[in-house]
Amino acid sequence: MVAGIVTAILLALFLAGWVWAWRPARKPEFDAAARLPLNDSEETPR
Numbered sequence: 001m002v003a004g005i006v007t008a009i010l011l012a013l014f015l016a017g018w019v020w021a022w023r024p025a026r027k028p029e030f031d032a033a034a035r036l037p038l039n040d041s042e043e044t045p046r
Contacts, residue, residue, distance in 0.1 A: 020026070 021030075
């Protein structure tokens with residue numbers, strides 16, 4: 001019984017995170033984060 005409740009809660013949390021990540025309002029922030037490794041505006045230490 002408790003295992004089923006915990007599973008349902010974890011599934012709900014996973015789905016909530018998935019919806020949060022795939023919202024169109026998040027796209028610009030994720031696109032900017034994806035370009036960070038390619039950004040040459042800062043010098044890299046040698």
